[in-house]
Amino acid sequence: MVNILVGCTGSVATIKLPLLVNGLIGLNPEIRVRVVVTEHARHFFEENNLPADVEVFHDADEWAVWNKRGDPVLHIELSKWADIFLIAPLDANTLSKIANGLCDNLLTCIVRAWDLNKKLFFCPAMNTKMYQHPITATQINTLESWGYKEVPVIEKTLMCGDTGAGAMAEVDTIVKTVQDFVKL
Template structure:
């Protein structure tokens, strides 16, 4: 039986460190996990950490093509059984919603087949999350097939209390498994 192939996009949120736990949980469950990171995400967690947990390369640079006969972001997108972006910043959400593909996460998101399940787990300040522009972008992503794993209400890294904390790892894994199970039906 083929191991489901998950693309995990990590963007530059303080909660990026939780991508280690998510990668570890998904790998333990037998999923093949390819991690895609924005450059700024590497300021919160190192690619080596995620590579060590996934046992696979971490992808950062759209222009770094190690195999001349392949276009990495297209090949990753073709192999994907599911795309999840966790954490998803307002910046990354906005890029994808507006067709901007200027980093590995947004470029692969643009290249994933329309029928591939796509999940987005926002993590940001409450006011950023509630901002009408961010909400418009999230609503548009939902219109085109993304599902939101809603953020939690908690004390945020900035000291504010409110909705914006990354969903729990358990909730993210459950959402992934629900989407993958629906593919089997």
């Protein structure tokens, strides 16, 4: 059994979430997928487009499960459950938060609690100008220095009409990267 937690942030590339989840599940019947989304990611997909057995977690869920000492803490529980954390897409805002240690939502709290002996993949996705800003390379290097693995962006015409680097890797590339790691 391989448990994969997929994180999505506020990038238009989140529209590919159903394809990504189905691609991961299709690798092997032993794969279980859960999804955690930022509030801005919710703008780009409909939960009913995901398989019915895939749980989706939001920021509000963090506070719904804890009432008193001894109750589970969701970001800790999810970080323990997952064998792999795949953040696809990782927008510029959340990249910056993670690289600087901020944890102000469920997804960034999971990253902060992540066991560095387990694999975390991240797939940047942002406008070309944002991607080319010098701070982006610095932040990606920071994540890689912690052992996180980048699935590099691609060049294409973005939703905004600009053409250049910054688009999230193709779903097939992301799925293959995970497949190569888990040797399924």
